[in-house]
Amino acid sequence: xxxxxxxxxxxxxxxxxxxxxxxxxxxxxxxxxxxxxxxxxxxxxxxxxxxxxxxxxxxxxxxxxxxxxxxxxxxxxxxxxxxxxxxxxxxxxxxxxxxxxxxx
Numbered sequence: 406x407x408x409x410x411x412x413x414x415x416x417x418x419x420x421x422x423x424x425x426x427x428x429x430x431x432x433x434x435x436x437x438x439x440x441x442x443x444x445x446x447x448x449x450x451x452x453x454x455x456x457x458x459x460x461x462x463x464x465x466x467x468x469x470x471x472x473x474x475x476x477x478x479x480x481x482x483x484x485x486x487x488x489x490x491x492x493x494x495x496x497x498x499x500x501x502x503x504x505x506x507x508x509x
Contacts (some may be wrong), residue, residue, distance in 0.1 A: 413472065427505045428503035433498075449473075463500060472497045481497075 411491055428436070440456040448456070454469035462468055476486045476493035486494055495506045 418425060425479050426503065429507050429509055430491075430495070433495065437491075437494075447487045449485055453486070457502075468501065472501070481493075 424484045437456060440452045440459070442447060442452055442455075450469050450473045452501060453473055454465050457465045457469055457472075472494060473484065473486060475497045478490065478493055498504045499506060
C-alpha cells in the first residue's frame with residue numbers, strides 16, 4: 406500500500422469534496438501498525454501521539470489522550486488500544502480527525 410506524503414491517505418485514493426480522507430478499515434489498521442513501536446499489537450498513548458504527529462494533526466498530545474480515553478472503553482481500561490477497541494478509535498477518528506474509514 407502506497408501512502409501519501411503525510412503517511413495517511415493511500416496514494417491511489419483521493420480526498421472527496423467533503424474534505425475527509427478516505428481509507429479502508431484494513432488500511433487504517435496497517436497505518437496504525439506502523440506506529441506499534443514495541444510490536445505488542447496494541448497502541449499506547451505515545452504511539453498514538455506519534456501516529457497523529459505523522460499526519461500533521463494539531464494538539465497531538467491532547468487529541469491522543471482524548472482518543473485513547475475514548476477508544477480504551479473496555480472493562481480493563483489499561484491505557485492501550487487493542488484489536489477489540491479499534492472500532493472505538495475509528496469512531497473518534499471520523500468525528501475528530503477528518504477521516505472516513507470504510508469497511509472495505
